[in-house]
Structure formats: C-alpha cells, structure tokens
Amino acid sequence: MGPNQGRKARVIAKIKGFTDLEPEASGRWISVHRPKGDDSETVTVSFGDESACRKESYELDYCYNHSEGNDLIFTREVKPLIEDVFNGCNATVIAYGARGSGKTFTIQGLEVKPGLAVLAMTEILSMAKESGKLISISCYEVLKDHIYDLLDSNRHEVLVMEDVARGKVQLKGLSQIAVKSIEEFQKLYFSSQNSRKQHISSQNSHKQSQKMIVEPHHRSHKGLIIHVFRGNKSDALPLGKMNFVDLAGYEDGRKKSIGGVNLLENNIINKSIYALHNVVYALNANEIHVPYRESKLTRMLRDSLGGTNKILMITCLNSSFCQDSLYMANLASRTCKVANRIIPDSTKKPKSMVRPMALSSSSKSRLTGSLSATAAKQTGTRVGLLGNKANVKASAIKGRKLFNEACHSTKTKKASEEESLTLEIVSTVTEHAMPEEDHPPLQAFSAEESDVLVKTSTQETELLDKVKVPDENNCEKSTPNLNSNMETFSFIGAADPTIDKENNLVSVNKDESPPISARLQELSNSLKLLYSSTPSCLEILSKIDSSIDGRVSSEILEPETPKTPEPRLPPVNDKSEIVDNSCSSWKAFSAQSSRMKNSLVNEYLKFLNTASKEDLKRLKGIGEKRATYILDLREESPEPFKSLDDLKEIGMSGKQIRGIMKKEMGGLFN
Numbered sequence: 001m002g003p004n005q006g007r008k009a010r011v012i013a014k015i016k017g018f019t020d021l022e023p024e025a026s027g028r029w030i031s032v033h034r035p036k037g038d039d040s041e042t043v044t045v046s047f048g049d050e051s052a053c054r055k056e057s058y059e060l061d062y063c064y065n066h067s068e069g070n071d072l073i074f075t076r077e078v079k080p081l082i083e084d085v086f087n088g089c090n091a092t093v094i095a096y097g098a099r100g101s102g103k104t105f106t107i108q109g110l111e112v113k114p115g116l117a118v119l120a121m122t123e124i125l126s127m128a129k130e131s132g133k134l135i136s137i138s139c140y141e142v143l144k145d146h147i148y149d150l151l152d153s154n155r156h157e158v159l160v161m162e163d164v165a166r167g168k169v170q171l172k173g174l175s176q177i178a179v180k181s182i183e184e185f186q187k188l189y190f191s192s193q194n195s196r197k198q199h200i201s202s203q204n205s206h207k208q209s210q211k212m213i214v215e216p217h218h219r220s221h222k223g224l225i226i227h228v229f230r231g232n233k234s235d236a237l238p239l240g241k242m243n244f245v246d247l248a249g250y251e252d253g254r255k256k257s258i259g260g261v262n263l264l265e266n267n268i269i270n271k272s273i274y275a276l277h278n279v280v281y282a283l284n285a286n287e288i289h290v291p292y293r294e295s296k297l298t299r300m301l302r303d304s305l306g307g308t309n310k311i312l313m314i315t316c317l318n319s320s321f322c323q324d325s326l327y328m329a330n331l332a333s334r335t336c337k338v339a340n341r342i343i344p345d346s347t348k349k350p351k352s353m354v355r356p357m358a359l360s361s362s363s364k365s366r367l368t369g370s371l372s373a374t375a376a377k378q379t380g381t382r383v384g385l386l387g388n389k390a391n392v393k394a395s396a397i398k399g400r401k402l403f404n405e406a407c408h409s410t411k412t413k414k415a416s417e418e419e420s421l422t423l424e425i426v427s428t429v430t431e432h433a434m435p436e437e438d439h440p441p442l443q444a445f446s447a448e449e450s451d452v453l454v455k456t457s458t459q460e461t462e463l464l465d466k467v468k469v470p471d472e473n474n475c476e477k478s479t480p481n482l483n484s485n486m487e488t489f490s491f492i493g494a495a496d497p498t499i500d501k502e503n504n505l506v507s508v509n510k511d512e513s514p515p516i517s518a519r520l521q522e523l524s525n526s527l528k529l530l531y532s533s534t535p536s537c538l539e540i541l542s543k544i545d546s547s548i549d550g551r552v553s554s555e556i557l558e559p560e561t562p563k564t565p566e567p568r569l570p571p572v573n574d575k576s577e578i579v580d581n582s583c584s585s586w587k588a589f590s591a592q593s594s595r596m597k598n599s600l601v602n603e604y605l606k607f608l609n610t611a612s613k614e615d616l617k618r619l620k621g622i623g624e625k626r627a628t629y630i631l632d633l634r635e636e637s638p639e640p641f642k643s644l645d646d647l648k649e650i651g652m653s654g655k656q657i658r659g660i661m662k663k664e665m666g667g668l669f670n
C-alpha cells in the first residue's frame, strides 16, 4: 500500500478493463500520470482524449489502469489491511463509481477472476488456520435506506443498534455463518449476492417482496463482513472485521432519462454515496464531528470507519467516456484532499461539476436529494442546542467540507486537541456514571428513534453466548447453508479493543442529539431564564409570537445557541424604563428571540422528520392519519419537512401551522 500522508482513508481509482464489446482505443479517454511510478504519493487522472483542448484532471492517492488486475490491487492495497485486522483493527474496502464501471468485478469478481473480497478471504482463511482463529461472514444489502440480511432466506430486515457511549454498533438480525474453506465462502457469498431475483419471485405473497416486484430496477449497496475472532471456539471474542462494500452505481439525477430507474431511489443512492464521502472526508481531515448519521450505511459502518480503523475507497472508472465517472473522480479527489492539498486543476470545474452538491430549495431538494442542505440544517440544529463552542466550530467546518468548492478545514491541531480533551473528560464521566449492571436493555431503534443513548454491555455478553460454530469434527453436518438451519445471531464484541476513544467521544458528544423532549426543555429553560430576568419581556414575547408569519419558515437561518443576555436589566414593572433605556437591550433581545424561534421551528421540523408515529401523535394537530402520512412521506424522502411551508403537504394551511406552532411553543411556558 502506498503512502497515506497520515490519513486514515486511502482514495484510489481503478480504470475498468476492456470487455469484448469495448475497443481498447476507447481507453485513451483516461490517462494517468504517476510522477514517481508505483511509489507516487499522488497521481493525476486526466479525462479527455488527446485531441481535446481541455482535460479535466483530478489528484488521487493512486490509480490502477485498465490492464492492472485485482491481483495487483489486492497485493498492494488490501493485503496490508488484513494484517491490521489480525492485529485488532477493522478495515473497510468500498468500491463506488458510475453504473457499469466495474465495482462488482472489483469486489466480487467472477469465478475465474476472483475479486478483492475472494482474494482477501483466501488470505484470511490461511492466516486463521495458522493462528487458530474462527472466521465468519455476514452479507447484507442496503436498499432505500433499509438493511436486509442476504444470508437469510427470508431477507429479514436488519436493525442498526448503536451503543453510543462505546462507539459500537450492533446489527440486530444479521446472520453470521462460520466458514472454513474458500469453496464454502464462495458458495455462500456468490449465492447471497446474486439470488435476489429468485427470492422475489418465490415470495410473491410476502408484502415486502410484492413491493419489490413493482420496482424491478431497484439497485442497492451490497456488503460483506468478514469477522475474525480471537480464538476458534464459539465463545471466542471478536478480534477485528473486514468490510467489503459494493455501492450501487452512481447516476446523475439530473439526466433527462435514467433508464427507467426510479428517480427517488436514485436520489437516495446518490445521497448515501455523498454521505459516505462526507464521513471519509471528515475522518481524513481529523474533524471533530463525523456525520455518521447522514445515512444508514454510514451508521452501520460506524464502528469500522472511525479511530484507528482503515478505509480503502476505490473509485471505479469507466474506460470509455462517461460523464458520471467524471463526477465520481471529482468526488474522490475532494475526499482525498485535506486542508493542505489543493489541486489547482480540479478546482476549475465547469459549473455542472458542482451543481449536484449545491444547496437546493426545500421542494427541489426532495427531488435532487441535496446532501449539503440536509447536512447543514441537521448539524446546525444539533449544534445550536448543544450550545458549546466546539460544536459550533465543528458545524462550521462541516458546512464547508466536500460540498463547498473553495473552502477546506482550517481547524488547527491545537484546537482539535483542546476539544478532544474536553470530550474525553465528558466521556469518562459518562462511562463511570453508569455501572455495568445498571445498563438499560439494549434497544433496537430505527432512524427515528436513533437519538436515544443505548448501553449494551450485559446484552453483548448474552448475545455472544449465542455464537455458534460448526462442530470441529463434523464440519459437513454443521456447515450452515442458505436453505437449512442457519445459525443466526447478532452481537457486538464485548471487549472489542478496536473501538477507539475518538469514535467513542464523538459519539457521545457530537453526533447525538438528546431526545426531542429534552431539546425542547432546554430551549424552554433558556426562554424561562430570559423571561425571569426580564419580566416585561413576556408581553413583548407574546407580541412577537403573534406576529409569526410564513416568513419564519422561508427564512430559517442556521440556528444558533441561545445565549442568556448579559445587559443589565431595567427595574421590574417599570415599562417606561424599558422603553427609554433599553434600546440596545431591546435589539439584543429581539435578535435573540427570533433566533430562538428559528431554533424551535427547526426542532419542530426535525421532530417531524424523525419522530416515531406515537411521538408524532403527541403533537397538536397530528392524529393517526397525518402521522401515517408523515411516515409515508419519510419513506419516500428521508427529510420531507424542510420548512414550515412543507407542512402544507400534509394538508395544513398556513393559518393552522401558525396556530399549531403558537400552541406548541406556548406550551413551553406552562
């Protein structure tokens, strides 16, 4: 593996080999410049044939050309990661790129031309045999932000359960099957990856499957997890794991026709590709806030991405002209960059190269799936409420990253260390404040319940007990297969040393929001504080409240942390004093008040975007029907409510919305 410049993720590219249908001459579209040959620290990938007056160039960590095969990529890039896994780290290899760019060929391969996962498994099994380690695998797919178990004949949905305090993730319902030979692995792996169509036709009566039948062009991310244990007995603890992810092909959502592919599905896919790049960018740039929560995939991979774990991003590039490959190379190059690496060439992109990442309006974003809009808003809300400088800084950094052309992280190392230190203290307190035996039960929670902090240690032990290994002496009998009694279990390692402090700390303090009730309470307290220090403000506030109009929703700004006003306050019950002497106080208060209202509006919208059905029904004006409709909207788009105007979509008039907001917010003073 080439030099990594101190970054945890390496971003490389692979130009697809030629198939019989593609003439080799078409490969001239991409050229690679390696200044120091194989030892180049970075390479430049240029697009455009020789006659083109202008070439697009991108800098990446490395690029394998069309004639370089999976064997070479394995030896140089993946093999070193396997050593890390046997030393207790997690590693993740992710292939992404335009449709048909060779992702599956790279990860899975063909029976005669094994892909990286198969080559890795061969090596892992050989190392496990030598060192007496148990190996098991899990296969899953992420379809429209839902995860399904591919080793289970019923394709059960898998739930992501997070032990936020420990930075661990449990994938509840995900099968693990112990494997001892490469043949056994290939049989399981290949059939799991290729058998979805059969599954659909054989499960016609199943509701979920029926849904899939009407969408024959569905695409999904597919993943393989290779689990390495410390020993070879069923009670062995996990040592490390290796993930292989074959992301669904990128396709520009603005194309007039995307070949019959569901636009919404395409947007969800693209959004999750961007989300993954945001996470890798944040990790590479050592940022404090890592936006794991922006997609199901990043949430589920969280414990493999952070800390000392390793990531290999493989950008698969079509060998003949493909605009989507250009986008992907552009994205890869941004992910690859850290603050001190600016590539003059790739910053001069035509507008079309950046538009997919720009902020979009509320209604448009539902179609275009603009990640940056979502990210900025979500983070802003969280940051504003946590009310700490480090958070604000993290938000600012985040807002600038991948999806802002000119800016890069400017956070100094010192600042980062200071922030980490603060976080570490908080984390330690959290750990010690809750004795092991007092941990509440492990809970499965979906995206809408994901703000809840969950502790898992006792359950981990229980789950570990359930790990089953094929009988040493009767491998044939105990080897599970897809159609027989598979040993299905889900667990997370009780003493997994690979979960690092960084990841843990970020989880506790940066990435999690308190539940909505706590967040509203916090705002309520700020308002009460403000009110108690300026009794006359209640009157002013009520005037302001009654003047809330549609503009609030369309002018939602990045919310800021409410601050308790500093200025000296006029005597109680003396309104004339207020009028005469508090012009600047009034301005401060007025600005503060509108910030708080914006915060509340954002919280309200966030709640609508994330809350469970039961919680939704607690809101005034939202009954069973509306709650169900809201959940339906969220199925279609992960964040349907971006401004109060969007509430019109659930049949609420502007007047109703204002009334509801007034009642909800008014309730804070009860």
Ligand SMILES: Nc1ncnc2c1ncn2[C@@H]1O[C@H](COP(=O)(O)OP(=O)(O)OP(=O)(O)O)[C@@H](O)[C@H]1O
Pocket (backbone or CB within 6 Å): 016, 017, 018, 019, 097, 098, 099, 100, 101, 102, 103, 104, 105, 106, 248, 249, 250, 316
């Ligand atoms: N290096 C290569 N050499 C020869 N053929 C290749 C190579 N890479 C890919 N192919 C062939 O190109 C076709 C598309 O490749 P593949 O299915 O891996 O693309 P993909 O990116 O996974 O597609 P999708 O986006 O649809 O998932 C396949 O027929 C595959 O066998």
